[in-house]
Amino acid sequence: GAVVSQHPSRVICKSGTSVKIECRSLDFQATTMFWYRQFPKQSLMLMATSNEGSKATYEQGVEKDKFLINHASLTLSTLTVTSAHPEDSSFYICSARVRGYEQYFGPGTRLTVT
């Protein structure tokens, strides 16, 4: 089946630093990947849509200069949280669209900003 991986699974960083999260499709090519954020005990919120070879599309209220998304190949999308602050601490999950309607989610990255 379709497998999506994320790296790292957990990261702790200091306030003001930047963190890069990778999302890979392991056994398929994904022209479109999505990035979601989930705060504790809350639902998932779509942050942005990442399209291979083009600029990402951000949801309303998501700062594109803070959350940099790059989709340089058909198997890799990266999310960089720039100048992270404690309020950016969250569970970041990517997904990839497979075979039309199917979407498979990565295992998530737990970011803690101290």
Next chain:
Amino acid sequence: ELKVEQNPLFLSMQEGKNYTIYCNYSTTSDRLYWYRQDPGKSLESLFVLLSNGAVKQEGRLMASLDTKARLSTLHITAAVHDLSATYFCAVGDSGGGADGLTFGKGTHLIIQP
């Protein structure tokens, strides 16, 4: 703006009982998803429903879709402890699967022996 409402948000039930989780959405959609999330984990895909009247079953879980009522249900039959988790419904808001999903708030399900 697409809105997705789930209820109940919290459900505690005994093993062996039946129950239904409801998912209402506000605008026309061509796809409805159900996911399971265990604590600290990502999402596990349960069902994708694409047409009016669609019904899918896997073990003790059955999902259905009524696009006219903009309502999906997730029915649990003879619940067992292993089904304890948070269940999310999610809706795509444009054709062809191009856009990301809008999620409900989730139903935190606890099944007690």
